């Protein structure tokens with residue numbers, strides 16, 4: 364049997380410069396350079412800083428990925444790059460570099476959707492995705508529930524956040540608790556020492572909201588509720604129980620996410636739930652999703668934490684699926700599309 368195609372993926376949509384190399388479903392290299400520390404003092408990603416960091420990191424990260432996979436650019440069969448959604452300037456660096464490599468080495472180029480790549484990465488850990496599946500994508504920029512009939516052909520959005528993304532809520536709450544950036548991993552750790560004893564609101568779960576927003580999320584009310592609760596303690600001169608607040612906030616987010624994801628599976632008669640995006644690294648989310656899914660015979664697939672946050676392997680994984688499905692490469696003038704819709708998995712040829 365001939366070797367499966369060797370696909371290289373380039374990711375620069377936010378603050379991670381990622382280059383991954385896969386063969387079929389097998390991960391050969393996953394090189395990453397992060398500018399996260401340069402953004403920490405601003406409490407969020409600064410687009411201009413991220414773009415410059417990508418420009419500096421891209422070539423060395425490419426070299427590390429090729430070395431790690433023990434291949435050369437000439438060996439690669441196709442290049443995939445995140446075309447969107449993401450920060451326009453950051454995307455431009457990756458897209459321009461990918462075009463340069465594709466032209467120089469005469470390789471087909473696929474401009475791919477970052478969110479679909481967060482779903483595809485799971486195949487590197489758990490093999491082919493049973494379809495249809497429900498995908499829940501929870502990151503710093505997005506919180507979506509999707510019905511995946513055929514990942515290479517488009518996905519059907521079922522719902523999304525109507526305000527803050529789940530990761531954004533973690534980052535903002537961490538900031539108001541003075542815990543640092545990015546907030547998700549810190550709250551996850553801090554919550555481990557606390558108890559979820561404070562009843563924070565669960566957005567868009569009341570009966571009156573379900574008709575219009577059954578599979579949508581809202582986290583800004585929760586963030587405000589945490590802020591008010593902390594302010595009230597401070598006004599009364601009481602210490603703020605940071606671990607309990609973290610655990611209670613985390614529980615509220617994970618409760619809503621898992622309840623809606625399972626509801627989506629049951630409504631659509633789907634037995635596989637795949638969770639992706641940075642928030643999928645959350646330890647409580649993983650446990651709660653497993654617990655609730657098991658009750659309904661639903662299989663939960665969550666990649667290991669390093670593959671949940673942004674990386675190049677996810678882009679290579681989606682590229683590999685597209686090549687295997689015989690999808691035509693993108694045209695060489697493919698754009699960096701900061702608002703690329705989920706209905707578009709790759710840029711047409």
Ligand code: KG4
Nearest residue numbers: 502503504530547548641642644645672673
């Ligand atoms: O997917 P990602 O790396 O980048 C985006 O595309 O946004 O997600 C980053 C987000 C951040 O908001 C970060 O706080 C959150 O994922 N995150 C977590 C955890 N690890 C990262 N949130 C909760 N728990 C975690 N363990």
Ligand code: ZN
Nearest residue numbers: 502640641673
């Ligand atoms: Zn992401």
